[in-house]
Amino acid sequence: MSEGDQIRIDVITAADAGELLTVRRAAFVSEAQIFNDPNIPALTQTLEELVVDLQSEDVVTLGAWQGHRLVGSIRVGIEDDKATIGRLAVTPDLQGKGIGTQLLFAVLRFLPEGVKEVWAFTGQNSKHNIALYNDNGYEHQFDQVAGDLTYAYLRKVLESGAIVDDEGEDEVGRGEN
Template identity: 80%
Template sequence: MSEDQVRIDVVTADHVGELLTVRRAAFVTEAQLYNDPNIPALTQTLEELLVDLESEDVVTLGAWEGARLIGSIRVGIEGDKATIGRLAVTPDKQGQGIGTQLLFAVLGHLPESTKEVWVFTGQNSKHNIALYNKAGYEHQFDQVAGDLTYAYLKKVLEAGAIVDDDADNAVRGDN
């Protein structure tokens, strides 16, 4: 599948059921990694997800292949800070660059005043940490929450340039 066959757009309440299904399918491997079936991405209800989608401080993007939702990413916005979470790609589409596309696409949906973007993932999720490092996020600290330890990574955005030059060039084909 080539990247131009994937459409990235804002997820609306019309797709809440699909979104919940994508997240649950994607996060099962995380639950297995941590031997914890109660991670937040797996316990969020349809009603809670709907409230989240309708929040003015949250942007959720989806990746579609035709009519099928195959990935999503959520970003919460607080002042000049954005926090990415719930990056999910369906198991059959993982490893094809969809997560990376979503990670870069979300930058274009942030307010111009955004100065830094944070992301967190389980400390043992080495694949996720590598993905974030490759996208320019740097490890800042770890934090224990119950039985899990989360790694927090940050990307500082340049004023007026919220999309990476490399990603922009790749989209335009300039490199």
């Protein structure tokens, strides 16, 4: 990417809720098509519900901006020593350009000390998403049925003593800086 295309990742606040809702809906239409279900949670969440979620102390939602445009996001729920990733979304026009991977790596910088494992879930038939998680060190653990959907749950155990430098680049030796 050229300098004008640089991606900046930071926490999304309630002030960005409308734009986030738009990004998620655009990104999750393809998921709805895979499952032949227009009522998946990412498409039915209201703006009010999203604002409440963004204000929760147990949730961190990160956004990827290209200039002033929000182009991706990831939601991280935190409970004790476990973090759970969900709603990884990238605008359709920029999918496949590494933004999702950047968001996955960025999550590590925003986790509280003491988090030992990160879980991710995605639709069982979302082969592209499962491959993305597998490529980034997440291993399939189990599938779970929720209504008409079946979710695949993947887990990444964080290395003990992981070091994150001030620039926010992970130095655990995952091969990306």
